Amino acid sequence: MTSPAPGTDEASTPLWKAPALWVGVIVTVGAVVFTLRGISFVEVGRAIGQADLVRLLGVAVPANILSLWARGFRWKYLGSHVAPITVTAAYRATAIGYLVNNLLPLRIGELVRAWVLAKESGGNTTALFGTVLLERVIDAVMLLVIASIVLGQAVDLGLLSLIAAVPIVGIALLKWWPGIPLGITHAVGHAILPERIASGIDQLLAELTAGLAGLTGVRRIAGVVGWSIVLWGVAVPLTFLGPIWALPLGLAGPMQEVTAAYFSMLYVAVAVAIPSAPGFFGVYHAACREALGPLGVSADMALAMGTLSHVVFWVTFVICGVLALRAVGTGLRDLLVRARSETAS
Secondary structure, eight states, X not given: OOOXXXXXXXXTSOGGGXXXXXXXXXXXXXXXXXXXXXXXXXXXXXXXXXXXXXXXXHHHHHHHHHHHHHHHHHHHHHHXXXXXXXXXXXXXXXXXXXXXXXXXXXXXXXXXXXXXXXXXXXXXXXXXHHHHHHXXXXXXXXXXXXXXXXXXXXXXXHHHHHHHHHHHHHHHHHHHOTHHHHHHHHHHHHHHSOHHHHHHHHHHHHXXXXXXXXXXXXXXXHHHHHHHHIIIIIIHHHHHHHHHHHSOOOOSSHHHHHHHHHHHHHHHHHHHTSOOSGGGTTHHHHHHHHHHGGGTOOHHHHHHXXXXXXXXXXXXXXXXXXXXXXXXXXXXXXXXXXXXHHHTO
């Protein structure tokens, strides 16, 4: 593979020199300031101290683990044309990727998990990274569909449908007529953008096209759709329902609690897509505050919920990632050195 880790100019460039890193730092600081405005730390601490840990851990921890396995099952269907992928190998690679994203900046965990799965399955890192990009597009479509259902009359559904159609049309073009979008993007990009950025976009689209190449057959497509529904329709909302049930948020019954979970999921999904510090500190909490405010939850209680949700997410994913590292017989430092050097060659 000839491309550097995503978010860096060259694989040898120190992480601290990457502009995206400093954008993430600025965004994180801004999110923290935004989130803490008008907050009573005493009230937040009291709420967290009184949380029902049985409800919190009994729901959120299994749900976070389920989300990792759901991604593993889906990745098996997405990448089976690249190599004979097992669900266990896909799960381990996903867990390691999230571990890296939780500890290091620039989302380099996305490339690391493709590299780990390539090593375990004998596949090509570039082709598997294309399936990772495809995952992100599928996730965006799923979230837009869920948003249209959950938000209902709160948004302009015509506009939302138009936005949702963009990635769907893009996938269709790259799947069946790749020459059209690749040609247009290449011509426009190289005409108005710096050469380095335009070439990077060309490469990302080529990798996404490679990921789409294997998305054929009713069984494979049904597997991708089915596990995407499990992931975004069940597993991820449950990770928020745990802390919602653990705290006295004052919501009006089970339906509003479920609505709050989906609101939180949608807001957080948008927030974590923005460059930020490793582990999504700051932006995650700001998203939870903004999601629960319209439902009548106080800023203090919303921050308490966001804090509990984030802690459980972060700790669970780090533990799963560390266990996955042990299973593949390597350490984090050694893995990063080997992945970084081999993807640069």
